Amino acid sequence: xxxxxxxxxxxxxxxxxxxxxxxxxxxxxxxxxxxxxxxxxxxxxxxxxxxxxxxxxxxxxxxxxxxxxxxxxxxxxxxxxxxxxxxxxxxxxxxxxxxxxxxxxxxxxxxxxxxxxxxxxxxxxxxxxxxxxxxxxxxxxxxxxxxxxxxxxxxxxxxxxxxxxxxxxxxxxxxxxxxxxxxxxxxxxxxxxxxxxxxxxxxxxxxxxxxxxxxxxxxxxxxxxxxxxxxxxxxxxxxxxxxxxxxxxxxxxxxxxxxxxxxxxxxxxxxxxxxxxxxxxxxxxxxxxxxxxxxxxxxxxxxxxxxxxxxxxxxxxxxxxxxxxxxxxxxxxxxx
Amino acid sequence: xxxxxxxxxxxxxxxxxxxxxxxxxxxxxxxxxxxxxxxxxxxxxxxxxxxxxxxxxxxxxxxxxxxxxxxxxxxxxxxxxxxxxxxxxxxxxxxxxxxxxxxxxxxxxxxxxxxxxxxxxxxxxxxxxxxxxxxxxxxxxxxxxxxxxxxxxxxxxxxxxxxxxxxxxxxxxxxxxxxxxxxxxxxxxxxxxxxxxxxxxxxxxxxxxxxxxxxxxxxxxxxxxxxxxxxxxxxxxxxxxxxxxxxxxxxxxxxxxxxxxxxxxxxxxxxxxxxxxxxxxxxxxxxxxxxxxxxxxxxxxxxxxxxxxxxxxxxxxxxxxxxxxxxxxxxxxxxxxxxxxxxxxxxxxxxxxxxxxxxxxxxxxxxxxxxxxxxxxxxxxxxxxxxxxxxxxxxx
Numbered sequence: 001x002x003x004x005x006x007x008x009x010x011x012x013x014x015x016x017x018x019x020x021x022x023x024x025x026x027x028x029x030x031x032x033x034x035x036x037x038x039x040x041x042x043x044x045x046x047x048x049x050x051x052x053x054x055x056x057x058x059x060x061x062x063x064x065x066x067x068x069x070x071x072x073x074x075x076x077x078x079x080x081x082x083x084x085x086x087x088x089x090x091x092x093x094x095x096x097x098x099x100x101x102x103x104x105x106x107x108x109x110x111x112x113x114x115x116x117x118x119x120x121x122x123x124x125x126x127x128x129x130x131x132x133x134x135x136x137x138x139x140x141x142x143x144x145x146x147x148x149x150x151x152x153x154x155x156x157x158x159x160x161x162x163x164x165x166x167x168x169x170x171x172x173x174x175x176x177x178x179x180x181x182x183x184x185x186x187x188x189x190x191x192x193x194x195x196x197x198x199x200x201x202x203x204x205x206x207x208x209x210x211x212x213x214x215x216x217x218x219x220x221x222x223x224x225x226x227x228x229x230x231x232x233x234x235x236x237x238x239x240x241x242x243x244x245x246x247x248x249x250x251x252x253x254x255x256x257x258x259x260x261x262x263x264x265x266x267x268x269x270x271x272x273x274x275x276x277x278x279x280x281x282x283x284x285x286x287x288x289x290x291x292x293x294x295x296x297x298x299x300x301x302x303x304x305x306x307x308x309x310x311x312x313x314x315x316x317x318x319x320x321x322x323x324x325x326x327x328x329x330x331x332x333x334x335x336x
Numbered sequence: 337x338x339x340x341x342x343x344x345x346x347x348x349x350x351x352x353x354x355x356x357x358x359x360x361x362x363x364x365x366x367x368x369x370x371x372x373x374x375x376x377x378x379x380x381x382x383x384x385x386x387x388x389x390x391x392x393x394x395x396x397x398x399x400x401x402x403x404x405x406x407x408x409x410x411x412x413x414x415x416x417x418x419x420x421x422x423x424x425x426x427x428x429x430x431x432x433x434x435x436x437x438x439x440x441x442x443x444x445x446x447x448x449x450x451x452x453x454x455x456x457x458x459x460x461x462x463x464x465x466x467x468x469x470x471x472x473x474x475x476x477x478x479x480x481x482x483x484x485x486x487x488x489x490x491x492x493x494x495x496x497x498x499x500x501x502x503x504x505x506x507x508x509x510x511x512x513x514x515x516x517x518x519x520x521x522x523x524x525x526x527x528x529x530x531x532x533x534x535x536x537x538x539x540x541x542x543x544x545x546x547x548x549x550x551x552x553x554x555x556x557x558x559x560x561x562x563x564x565x566x567x568x569x570x571x572x573x574x575x576x577x578x579x580x581x582x583x584x585x586x587x588x589x590x591x592x593x594x595x596x597x598x599x600x601x602x603x604x605x606x607x608x609x610x611x612x613x614x615x616x617x618x619x620x621x622x623x624x625x626x627x628x629x630x631x632x633x634x635x636x637x638x639x640x641x642x643x644x645x646x647x648x649x650x651x652x653x654x655x656x657x658x659x660x661x662x663x664x665x666x667x668x669x670x671x672x673x674x675x676x677x678x679x680x681x682x683x684x685x686x687x688x689x690x691x692x693x694x695x696x697x698x699x700x701x702x703x704x705x706x707x708x709x710x711x712x713x714x715x716x717x718x719x720x721x722x723x724x725x726x727x728x729x730x731x732x
Contacts, residue, residue, distance in 0.1 A: 012579055012580070013545070013548075013549035013552060013553070013579060013581075014549070017545045017546075017549075021543075144578075145578075148580070149578075149579060149580020150580060152580075153580070161579075161580035163578055163579050163580055165578060234542070237543075238542035238543040239542050239543075239571070240542075241540070241542060243540065244540075244541065244542040278546075279546060279549075282546050282550070283546070283549050283550065283553070284533075284549065284550040284553035284554065285553065286553045286554065287552065287553040287555070288553075302533060302550065302553060302554055304550055304553075307535070307550075308535070308546045308547045308549075308550055309536065309538070311546060
């Protein structure tokens with residue numbers, strides 16, 4: 001019974017939240033890694049692209065809620081997400097035409113594109129705040145829990161409760177579907193293959209008749225979709241605030257780099273590695289150990305490696321370690 | 337009617353100004369007229385000026401002297417600007433006492449940089465930091481607002497009486513949160529309770545599940561959330577409810593607000609809290625007087641401001657002198673028992689009693705009772721969340 005209690009407490013406070021957070025990071029990191037692999041620069045505007053897509057989704061969600069359209073137990077935002085994706089696609093195509101294409105035609109160095117993307121980041125930052133404001137926005141509706149802590153306790157008779165929020169379930173399911181679609185697209189379709197070819201060797205791809213403009217456009221469209229899905233899932237699960245999306249840039253980049261920039265599989269693994277380390281290292285293990293350890297050996301203190309204030313520091317440290325010992329990332333991406 | 341009153345007040349003030357110098361006593365009002373609490377300060381200044389007008393009109397202060405208010409801006413945050421403003425009040429305006437300052441940080445700065453070197457008396461209506469209790473003030477600093485240390489004690493008593501004996505504490509990471517959490521923990525442990533852990537939370541984050549995970553691991557009957565209702569506080573409560581970590585919360589003044597009812601409804605039924613408040617009859621009188629004068633009497637710290645200004649003038653009368661060095665020792669005397677009880681609107685009567693050699697016990701708008709080194713004992717309203725509403729359980 002004690003082992004079960006320990007397991008439930010661990011799932012409630014570590015495994016379930018980390019799984020949902022990891023899925024959100026993985027989707028974000030996939031977008032960063034695709035840009036890096038195909039357009040060959042680190043897109044610092046990614047966090048704010050996520051915020052923009054989410055903002056459009058929120059606005060459509062509010063309109064739907066006002067019109068009485070809903071999905072019953074599921075959040076209305078799922079229904080509004082396609083509109084958010086379309087809005088975000090329009091945005092990235094406009095920025096690409098207005099900004100990035102100029103530098104691409106000039107064959108500017110990646111570092112210049114990075115700085116350009118920082119400029120785009122600031123503009124998007126302002127745009128999102130201008131439209132929806134800098135405050136917290138809540139847009140989750142529908143059933144809040146798949147199973148709440150209290151029901152779980154009553155069902156199982158255990159001392160510890162396990163809560164799984166609807167948004168956590170939706171996050172994991174959506175992430176699996178999106179990733180499956182993406183890999184099918186990259187590995188099975190003609191366009192996907194041409195993207196990979198372009199990524200592996202640009203000159204060779206051009207020689208074999210691949211249209212570079214089309215590859216770039218499709219990449220941006222996919223990135224916009226990924227960013228919006230990641231942003232909406234994060235906002236549903238936690239809350240939407242422009243500044244937190246800007247802050248997400250660090251763990252998202254850490255995930256992409258740890259997994260290996262330019263390698264989609266690496267981005268997913270990286271997302272989960274970062275999420276699980278952030279949560280497990282800052283978790284206080286007293287409760288779990290209290291159940292598992294033999295009588296009399298229960299810990300007195302909290303058994304917390306780092307205070308939760310250092311959450312972001314954890315992603316930094318992992319990033320540094322990986323860059324020092326394996327600069328190409330765990331899954332052999334491109335060297336940074 | 338309102339306009340007529342305003343006109344009389346203005347006329348009285350300008351009459352006082354015209355016959356300044358020997359016939360008038362100048363009092364400084366130093367509040368953050370610009371800055372983070374600029375929406376509150378005009379009402380606070382209005383409260384203080386109400387008391388001054390009342391005293392001027394009575395013609396009983398020190399043989400018929402008028403009182404002239406001089407406003408200055410403390411900015412609430414900029415210690416340098418606040419000190420310069422206070423310096424100007426004393427050296428170029430020649431004020432005989434200062435009603436202010438408002439925020440704890442600038443109040444401490446003015447006290448040590450300006451008031452103590454110049455031997456000037458200060459009465460703050462709203463600085464609540466526990467650090468001001470032990471500030472080196474040469475007996476010149478008083479406040480009509482209670483220290484947060486007092487709230488910690490009240491909260492601890494409330495919990496012990498309700499049989500909650502073990503709690504986890506989380507506080508917003510600033511002077512207010514830290515001071516309150518420390519004073520609560522000390523008082524609670526002294527009363528025999530146990531604090532399982534104390535952890536800070538940063539405001540403005542999207543997700544507090546990690547913080548709540550650590551708090552839950554430490555355990556406890558209830559979670560004390562010393563935060564802000566418009567900031568991270570509700571996020572912490574939401575995460576604690578979602579994970580089933582806590583369902584009973586203890587909410588100090590920063591967490592009490594209408595937003596709490598809207599966000600959680602009956603999810604947090606049974607949770608308790610404290611917020612400054614009093615049921616004295618003075619509060620009602622004050623509200624009527626303020627409304628008649630065109631001031632929003634429900635705005636925070638208006639009564640405290642009235643009381644601060646009143647105490648300055650009553651102490652002058654008791655000492656028979658407007659010099660700070662003479663009357664500073666009299667402030668505790670007029671504020672506390674024994675003596676005739678004085679409510680708002682009775683300042684004229686109080687002045688006459690004092691002139692006749694009698695003793696008064698100033699009650700004022702906020703039930704003034706100065707303790708320790710001259711700060712309000714503080715009365716708090718104990719609240720309970722019942723059926724999704726904030727209800728009053730009593731006063732202490």
